Amino acid sequence: MKHPVQAIAAAIALAALCGTARAQTISDDVVKIGVLTDMSSLYADATGKGSLVAVQMAVEDYGGKVKGKNVEVISADHQNKPDVGVNIARNWYDNEKVDAIFDVPTSSVALPISALTREKNKIHINSGGGSSDITGTQCSPNTVHWTYDTYALSNVAGKAMVKRGEDTWFFITADYAFGQALERDAANVVKEAGGKVLGDVRHPLNSSDFSSFVLQAQASKAKVVGLANAGGDTQNALKQAAEFGLAQSGQKMIALLMEITDVHSLGIKSTSGLIVTDAFYWDMNDETRAFSKRFNDKVGHMPTMIQAGLYSATTHYLKAIEAIGTDEAPKVMAQMRATPVNDFFAKNGKIRIDGRMVHDMYLFEVKKPEESKGDWDLYKLIATVPGDEAFRPLDKGGCPLVKSN
Structure with missing residues (x-):
């Protein structure tokens, strides 16, 4: 029979181990990505169906699973209306168990989605929205601005x-x-x-x-x-x-x-x-041509920067989950920031504390x-x-996270 002190120590160790195991798991046994985009209006060609296909291609190329758990992709049309977009996102987070929302063209929709994502402690990877305020005065620890900005x-x-x-x-x-x-x-x-x-x-x-x-x-x-x-x-x-x-x-x-x-x-x-x-x-090169040919075969046109960026962002997101064994938002964000982006879209890309992914x-x-x-x-x-010359200097955007970092 164990001494009471030993028993208590063993119980504490077991609890800690169970806590670690729980922390390092995939929530709901699935990684769920929501592609929120413009399917029917003036940005549909640049985003829309092509944005969804780019994310689906990245998931398929990754094998459709991460840490042995399925990766699921759903989509919706926000109609370029902030209220419509926020209602979809809120339902996705609260009821559909979506872990991350991708794309979101139209900055008037992207900015409130970023704020909601922070409130819900999920992840938003924006490719379609353009306002530099996304990583400026309205930056968020839960948002990455992947492709371009104003x-x-x-x-x-x-x-x-x-x-x-x-x-x-x-x-x-x-x-x-x-x-x-x-x-x-x-x-x-x-x-x-x-x-x-x-x-x-x-x-x-x-x-x-x-x-x-x-x-x-x-x-x-x-x-x-x-x-x-x-x-x-x-x-x-x-x-x-x-x-x-x-x-x-x-x-x-x-x-x-x-x-x-x-x-x-x-x-x-x-x-x-x-x-x-x-x-x-x-x-640009053999890598960009290979991806673009596959994309063109599926969608009927060459990819825009927004669509190519989404493939890159999805892959980076899945790699981060694979590396740390959980889809818990703060840990995934930390891993994505710690890992350079090297693929056909970006070479030595980096995600700053303000959420800006810096690339050429x-x-x-x-x-x-x-x-x-x-x-x-x-x-x-x-x-x-070069990215450091193209994008706004980190200390010039007014992002509150920069002051606290």
Whole structure:
């Protein structure tokens, strides 16, 4: 018979061991990922079905299991409405036992989803939303901003254009969180580089008529008309700018967020010469081409940076769970931050304490029709900008986590 002290010590040790075993397990015996995206509106090509497929591909390539437990992927359309998105996310977390929400384009939806995820102590990996506030004043220990943001888009393209002498700007801006952040960040870059902002005009999300906005830009006589919008809004603005002859009158158009699906939809003739900032291009190397061919076979178009980023993010998330043996959010986040990102999307990428995944960004120019060798042969590389130069410095975003770190 054990001495009472020995018995107590053994009981304590056993309890500690059981506690450790419980801590290092997969909740509900499944890792559940929710892809919350735009399936039906102006961002559906850049995100949508392709975002879901990218996550599914990553899970399948990982073997469909982590630590012997199934990985399940569900999806929903947030319709670009914050209330719809938050209600879906709340139901997923409270009732569907979702561990992590991926994608979430449209910053006005992404920001409250990030806040809700922190409240529920789950994980949000954002690829589709753009506002740099996601890792700035509204940063969260539970959110990673994976692919791009308004600061990087503005910083890479804005500096390059002002340096070339295109130093007076007018903005046509989508009137919601993303567009406002994109204009703000681009205007700051232009001014810091020695340029001037001559004016701006705001348009509603998902606009079809840009004529009055284009005419105001034309009347400004600015050398550069910056489009601080995305998706269908960017396409419509470019089409109508061409109809009004902005390029012929000497003004340079820049789409601050332009996906390869937008360029393909508009056609190389009407987009030739456009400057584009991007985090990914399918034809960079053998790795990007291999992934993109598989993706194209499933979806019918080459992946956007958002979709390629989601494959990368999903794989990194699953690797983190595999490494530590649990899907408990704080531990998974710590492991993801501690592990460099090395795949076809990013080399030596790193996740900072503010949630920003830092990686190289690229400046492209859309090819002339005679330079293109195929349907998706659209870009030529102008510059590779190292991540630490492309993204906002850690101490400049106003993230409260930086002060406490």
